[in-house]
Amino acid sequence: xxxxxxxxxxxxxxxxxxxxxxxxxxxxxxxxxxxxxxxxxxxxxxxxxxxxxxxxxxxxxxxxxxxxxxxxxxxxxxxxxxxxxxxxxxxxxxxxxxxxxxxxxxxxxxxxxxxxxxxxxxxxxxxxxxxxxxxxxxxxxxxxxxxxxxxxxxxxxxxxxxxxxxxxxxxxxxxxxxxxxxxxxxxxxxxxxxxxxxxxxxxxxxxxxxxxxxxxxxxxxxxxxxxxxxxxxxxxxxxxxxxxxxxxxxxxxxxxxxxxxxxxxxxxxxxxxxxxxxxxxxxxxxxxxxxxxxxxxxxxxxxxx
Numbered sequence: 580x581x582x583x584x585x586x587x588x589x590x591x592x593x594x595x596x597x598x599x600x601x602x603x604x605x606x607x608x609x610x611x612x613x614x615x616x617x618x619x620x621x622x623x624x625x626x627x628x629x630x631x632x633x634x635x636x637x638x639x640x641x642x643x644x645x646x647x648x649x650x651x652x653x654x655x656x657x658x659x660x661x662x663x664x665x666x667x668x669x670x671x672x673x674x675x676x677x678x679x680x681x682x683x684x685x686x687x688x689x690x691x692x693x694x695x696x697x698x699x700x701x702x703x704x705x706x707x708x709x710x711x712x713x714x715x716x717x718x719x720x721x722x723x724x725x726x727x728x729x730x731x732x733x734x735x736x737x738x739x740x741x742x743x744x745x746x747x748x749x750x751x752x753x754x755x756x757x758x759x760x761x762x763x764x765x766x767x768x769x770x771x772x773x774x775x776x777x778x779x780x781x782x783x784x785x786x787x788x789x790x791x792x793x794x795x796x797x798x799x800x801x802x803x804x805x806x807x808x809x810x811x812x813x814x815x816x817x818x819x820x821x822x823x824x825x826x827x828x829x830x831x832x833x834x835x836x837x838x839x840x841x842x843x844x845x846x847x848x849x850x851x852x853x854x855x856x857x858x859x860x861x862x863x864x865x866x867x868x869x870x871x872x873x874x875x876x877x878x879x880x881x882x883x884x
Contacts, residue, residue: 618771618799621756626743628680630707635675635682635876637706641792641812642747644684644704644712646673646876647840654821654832656692665832666691672852673845676873678703678715679737685873687852696722701855701873710749714761716741718859718867733863734763735870741765745772747812751792753777760796769798781811781820783833788813795824849875 615623637644650669655662667690674685683703690698700719706712716735721728736743741763748758751774760770776793790813797807806826813819821832840848856873 617762617769618757618759618773622758622771624742624744624759626679626713630709631681631705631713632708633682635684635705637684637704637712639706639710639712639747639749640814641751642712642817643815644671644686644817646671646684647845649836649838649840650817650834651836651838652818652821652832653835654830657829658827664693665830666694667832670840670848673849673876674852674856674873675876676703676856677871678705678735679743681705681713681715681743683715684876685852685856687848687855695725698722699855701852701859704746707749711745712747713743714746715743716761718855718863720855720858720862730859730862730867732766732768733859733866734761734766734768735866736761738866738869739763739765741768744770748774751777751794767800769800770796771799772796775809779811781813783819784835785816785819785837788816788819790814791819 648671651666652669653664653666656665657663667688670687670689672685672687675682676685677683683705686702686704688698688700688702689696690700698719698721700717702717703715704712705715716733718730718733718735720730721732734741742759742761744759744761746760753774753776755774757771757773760772762769773795774792775795777790779791779793781788781791788811792812792814794810794812795807796810798805803825804827806828807824808830809822809824810818811820811822816834816837819834821830823829823831853873853875859867861868
């Protein structure tokens with residue numbers, strides 16, 4: 580479950596342009612280093628398809644994705660002039676999709692602003708054999724006044740210079756290098772993660788969680804005024820709380836409901852998610868349409884290799 584800011588400010592775009600100009604005039608070796616360490620020294624990630632099992636499953640204790648599980652988070656987004664109520668329903672579907680040569684699990688998020696659907700997103704995750712969870716792309720459909728208006732923030736690893744990143748490490752470490760959660764320059768997307776606390780205690784309506792991990796998330800191409808998000812992950816559950824640090828937009832979210840869908844409910848979710856996947860081929864012809872179709876997971880896909 581990812582809840583993040585996706586928009587790059589004008590200053591961020593200028594910094595991106597500066598970075599591209601600098602690297603292009605500093606030699607091939609420097610360009611390679613700068614393009615990889617976007618979240619600071621040591622943040623470069625190495626992606627190998629062979630690291631991922633043929634049968635996808637995500638069992639990371641901080642980021643478990645079990646098909647049929649549904650999590651609802653609620654909260655507010657405050658600016659200097661208004662407060663908006665936000666609700667996000669995160670559903671782990673029973674679908675898989677091959678992205679950048681890796682079979683991923685499909686997450687379906689529905690994001691509501693003051694009770695009205697603002698975004699319906701498919702996101703694609705896979706876990707390495709060592710336990711790192713990677714984000715391989717997102718297809719976020721946007722809505723205004725109940726009507727579909729497009730999916731301009733779509734990115735897919737391996738296409739249009741987009742690269743998968745680490746959503747959650749197998750062994751999160753305080754004071755370790757920051758890490759790239761995903762990078763898609765064509766849609767101005769860059770998320771960085773930094774583990775800042777462990778063994779915390781968090782109380783929300785779904786329970787009193789102990790041994791909570793806290794990750795600071797930010798976009799280094801944005802100005803300091805954009806602020807950071809703090810995400811709280813409980814072992815065995817995943818995301819339980821989101822807070823804001825700085826920034827003109829203050830967002831706070833709490834996990835308020837955990838639900839295990841019935842077989843029939845999961846089947847219905849799969850049908851709806853497959854309809855979104857199908858629609859994406861006509862909406863994002865230059866990117867999403869280049870991927871294989873999502874499909875219902877084959878029996879045994881959750882088993883070990």
